[in-house]
Amino acid sequence: MLLLNTLSATQLAPAYGQSSSAGVSISANFEGGRLGQVTQVSNNRWQCALLGETDSENRNRQASWYYFRVDGSKDQPLTIELTDLVGEYNYRYGTIPVSAEIRPVISYDQTTWRHLTDDEVQWNDADTTLMLSFTPQHNTVWVAHLVPYTNQTLGQLLDTYQSRSEVELDTMGVTPEERPLLLLTVTNPEIPISQKKVVWLMARQHSWEAGTSYVMEGLIRYLLDSNKGRTLLDQMVFKLISISDPDGVARGGVRFNAFGHDLNRNWDYVITKEMPEIKAQKQAIKKWLAQDHPIDLFVTLHNTKADFVEGPDQPEGHKLWKEMAQSLSMASEKGLRVMKASTTAGKPGRMTVFQGLWSEFKIPAFLIEMNVGKVEKPNRHRTVEDWLAIGPKLAEAVKIATSD
Template sequence: MHITAQFDSGNIDVIEANSPESIRLAIRKDNESDFYQWFHFKLYGEAGVEHVMTIENAGTAAYPVGWEDYSALASYDRETWFRVPTSYDGKQLVISHIPDQESVYYAYFIPYSYERHQDLVQWAQQSMDCQHELLGQTLDGRDMNLLVIGEPDADKKAVWITARQHPGESMAEWFVEGALSRLLDDEDGAVRKLLQQHVFYIVPNMNPDGSVRGHLRTNAAGVNLNREWAEPSMEKSPEVYLVKQKMAETGVDLYLDIHGDEGLPYNFVAGCEGIPSYNDAHQALETKFKDALVAITPEFQTKYGYEQDAPGEANLSIACASVGEAHKCLAFTIEMPFKDNADLPDADYGWSVNRCRQLGADTISAIYAVAGDLRSN
């Protein structure tokens, strides 16, 4: 028996692995940070034998509530991921599984590899409607990729989508994959209409360093990028600095920042209620977007979500609030679950790759619904 995490986005420390019924593990912290919750490892063991894997430091992870009613994911081929029996006693997370094959991967959520990210970017640039722009490099020297969908023009409105500021929230890049598949379909009427008057600026992965390192929430320097939007720097947060710089060039008329939430088993959005410039027109536009998405898909709801900021009390270091205030535009954080959508549960797969992709594609329809009302800079 052997356990390893020496691969892209791998994260686990082995305390003891002498017998399948008592495997002791711990999740590593993000570099230069106390955040941890993401795990991704491979087990070599005997097929047909139950393996009991205890993550002993689960109770002190970043979001312990995330373990409640949670089931870990497993895969034999790294394509199909399914849920396996998992329990949490307030201190330890226990994964119990009888593998059908000699090796199996386990993960907190379905990984989106850096290799797949590179493939996504190269695939997208094959479209006549897509331009691929290099914004710069991360602290580890990885590329910051921007995909520009549509022909830029000063008279067109700018729609920005960023994903995976928090690298462990891999569902965000699966969402972007679905959105891109829709935007690059030249037979999609809604998209063709949108691109007549809009340009999409998409960053599929805001945090490639943290993604490869197996971090939950931070970049290579241990910085939470979604607290850097007030004063980003090339020294600590080049990812945000470069994107903000480009936003200043293009303007922003609609901004979506894609995330995952550890605790809430729902898809929801967080808006800009607390920014200084928030007004009735902004609220009406937010409502129209949410109502459209509710009408489009049962995967989205508005009953459950984060508590709204009081007027004038938004944290302007967070992307959604920062961009919404700076550009006086419609801006949302879109959150998806690590667990499942409790309104539409799937016992075998939970919230899955296909559902992430579909929500990404459906969100283009919600953008279409509000496109004519977007405030231009």
């Protein structure tokens, strides 16, 4: 497959850096990096504004992603104040997606990450800022909102399984920046589709929600590397979209594509030229249905400040919630959240993918939101290992949700 070059080639987001007299510098000029204006306040204290992102109407500013690199700070106490955090969500001003509850992560190699501790963060409610204070143990340290999952990460995963007979990789279309929109099919090809249940899973409609890509990787590894997973492939077809917005992931985007459109808000009103991602994904679904193949369940994965399942009031959704709640100790005990008809009442082009697929095709389509804050069990923020471990549980949950 050798997808790394086409997936990760990027037009980098505007990033600012400034070097101090002591040689400390801050930058975000790499895949997935994103940061606004950087200002040195004192020798070891910096203010870093979040660049954020607005939509095609210059509304709904989202400031829920940052990922940057600090050089030259080994063994020096470092204070970074994150500013410009206030945004707008669904035309409601005042949302603050970055807070003390969502703990930043740091890494010295972009492979092993840890959350900052209670002693290393301080929230200032009056100024709406988040202050990070720690002493780097190495000359270079990366700081991010969540553990990043880039196009390169996905490319490496897909290259691992390129020779497997259970894996088929297709390109549904291309993004505005001409990256491939990938659709991965995982099943036992020797058993006819007519004898299996079909599940579509989608992640990263919003590029900042990196935890969802780790869940997808955990699911893929479970299906292909474990005996239980391979047994599922005799019974099910998995159609997987691991990164729905590769342009956003590459540039360190937040929520909107290159034309400023939310890829989870326009499934009832697709502008082909400006929303090629939704167009391609929707066409792939239509093509599948036109071949007389079923879609027994559709699930889109997202990250927010809570765990819950939402969708139409259908048996598949209630079973999905029950299985996920039992396996993930989800904080919500209220069961399936029954969806509204549209995200913003009275405004066209605001249906989510699960609203749109249910409305147009009566596909039982659901949203799974997963908490990026501290979770009850294991009483901490989720690590990469925790995100990956959700994948096998999700695979088993969708099996039960589609059972007769």
